[in-house]
Amino acid sequence: MSNPTENSPVAQPDPIPAPTGIVVGIDGSDQSNCALVWAAREAKLRKLPLHLVTAYTVPIFAASGLDGGYATVDDDVIRQGAEAVLREAAAKVAHLEVEVDARVENGDAAGVLLEMSETAELLVFGSRGRGGFIGRLLGSVSSALPAHSKCPTVTVPLSCAARLGEAGPDTAPPREIEAVITVGVDGSDQARYAVLVAAEEAERAGVRLRIICAVQPYTGSLAWMPAPVDREALFAEIQTQLDAGEAWLRNHFPKLPIEVRLVEGSAVEVLVKASETSQLLVMGTRGRGGFAGMLLGSTTDGVRHHAKGPVMVVRDREDPRQDDRSAFGPLLQA
Template sequence: MAGNSTGPIVVGVDGSLAALHAVRWAAAEAAQRHRGLRLVHATDDVSVDYPRPAPTTADLHHVLRMRGQHLLRAARDAAVEAAPGLDPQLELSHSGAAATLVGESAAASLLVLATAGLRPLGRTFAGSVSISAVAHAHCPVALIRGHVAEESPPATGPVVVGVDGSPSSEEAIGVAFEEAAWRGTALVAVHAWDDSFLAEVFEEGRWKLDREAVEEHERELLAQRLAGWQEKYPDVPVERVVVAGRPAERLLDLADHAQLMVVGSRGRGGFAGMLLGSTSQAVMSYALCPVLVARHHR
């Protein structure tokens, strides 16, 4: 796995309530795993071309620095409240949020980012900074959903992992087993096969689709993917779920009752230049539980 497995847990701080939830979650993880905690706030360059008496660029930079320091101190207080005795490092950067977070990820064991909570019209999409950081980070990335009615994300339920047979999926399986072992909870391994696509292909060729045979084949594939990891983590209870349908929909069905969802950074689909698969992006955008994206570097 890329990144530094013994490095600190890095959290992006942007002043939102969701970010404070992410800080608390990361602080508890850092304390449990005996890792350092690094809180990072980044601002983008500001250009001022407004007529006087608008503030100068220097004035705006000063205000942004003051604001950033204030946000970092508030995040530090939240972290210490969640994990007394923790001594977080504070980092204020002016290199832009996405670039800063990707740079920080090189020496981190985990990068933690917040995503927006529920809105009146439903669940919200992951922001551009989160998607960019997940796509280019050097370590696993945890996305923590901001919760309106809870002090922190859920701490009960199983770890759920999506399995599709890709190299990034294999990385996700390893991360998921490790997380389940750390948390002392069960692992639910989900493998979904697209029955609608196969039905269309077989219909086009005027063949008969044996769904039972296909499902049995998919069950065997999942068992093969999990076998070595179950030997390595014999104390982790494993539930295998093989279903027909779109993978993202099946994973999201389980996300509301999980304490962590693990997905790969890229699945089988997508275009050659894309670093994130459609399933991962959908889970990042809609899952209510924390989502951990395992990195796979070719």
């Protein structure tokens, strides 16, 4: 076959459409397998396509010979290995009968996934990989994913293996999982949007919604305050706001079973404990120091790193359903 000339244009392959369903990062590790199974079940529940993605960069090693220079790893070899991992992943969830596509991307894993988050509905990944792309992704870089993703993200820890049917013979039996989705709140606008997303998720799954507000216990760390804290008055004020928020939420989700809990304790510890038996834990990315203190922001990272179940992190965005919140009672004033 003759080589193409300037007068005979070469047909270019059609670009791969941007993902519009649920994107899950795959590297073949046990952690990414847990994320895969969770994401596939969620895709089936939402009736959305599932996009399996792995990304890599070709490493370059300094040559040790006297001639200097660099040695590169064959790109084709790495790509073939990545494609094999994706084929195995697709076969693993084939029985769920969800629409699946798989793609290998050349580039920084975090950058690839963040770009896909612009069109995807959900971005899912494991908590820690085995040196594959998720291994890098969920190191220092992964902390930026929930904060910068354009869509909600879900972190699925390896401790979910038993509840997802991915546990080995030596794994402890799974804890009993309640038919509940839990969301942490602190009175901020960001938390209210997370509550709306959590309510949608609970309604879709046919389970109840549990709203938890954790108030930091009084310790010596509050000694700088100009006057003693009236704990009873503080709790009463927060409870009034929670009651108003519950009434507002029931107005938008009249058929959804809702329970609200106001507890004293570290937000990280309370929510990590809740993750053990909740189907999903939902949090916002960044609070404003609402009535429960710094629940969101650094607390979100603390919960994600220690959670025993899937954690969804929701970036703040405007939602018209928040416009009528003040009509139902007092709320936090910025």
